[in-house]
Amino acid sequence: MSAPTKHHGHGDHEHHGHEGHHEQDDGNHGTLKDYAIGFVLSVILTAIPFWLVMAKVFDKSSTTAVVILGFAAVQVVVHMVYFLHMNGKSEEGWTLLSTLFTMILLVIVLSGSIWVMYHMNVNMMPSMGNDVHNMHEMK
Numbered sequence: 001m002s003a004p005t006k007h008h009g010h011g012d013h014e015h016h017g018h019e020g021h022h023e024q025d026d027g028n029h030g031t032l033k034d035y036a037i038g039f040v041l042s043v044i045l046t047a048i049p050f051w052l053v054m055a056k057v058f059d060k061s062s063t064t065a066v067v068i069l070g071f072a073a074v075q076v077v078v079h080m081v082y083f084l085h086m087n088g089k090s091e092e093g094w095t096l097l098s099t100l101f102t103m104i105l106l107v108i109v110l111s112g113s114i115w116v117m118y119h120m121n122v123n124m125m126p127s128m129g130n131d132v133h134n135m136h137e138m139k
Contacts, residue, residue, distance in 0.1 A: 030085055038082025045075040076103070 030038075049068040051057075058064045080086045086096045 030082065034082055038078060041078045041082070042075060045071050045078060073103075 049071045052064055052067060058067070080096070080099060086099060
């Protein structure tokens with residue numbers, strides 16, 4: 001274990017350089033106003049879907065589900081911008097761009113999987129039982 005060393009004459013200069021470093025770091029952190037805006041938007045984006053379900057605004061539940069998913073996607077972006085501080089300025093915009101690209105790929109993969117499973121269920125399961133039954137009647 002080494003003993004702490006004392007710096008003579010250079011303390012003011014090092015402290016000034018250290019302050020400049022903090023100014024750069026603080027640029028990535030949100031202000032109280034940003035957090036308040038993010039919080040209010042999050043509450044609104046949660047309350048509207050809750051109201052849509054409780055008031056039974058749409059006749060079809062599938063329409064309600066699609067609208068809720070839309071609000072969820074917007075809320076994800078609000079959280080990324082206001083709480084995770086991802087914007088076009090941070091790391092030259094690559095953080096937000098790569099996240100949006102990942103989200104687009106995720107939507108494509110999930111919707112494609114659901115589409116394939118739905119069509120397999122509709123086209124394979126009910127018709128298989130009927131075709132086997134129809135084939136026995138034909139003989």
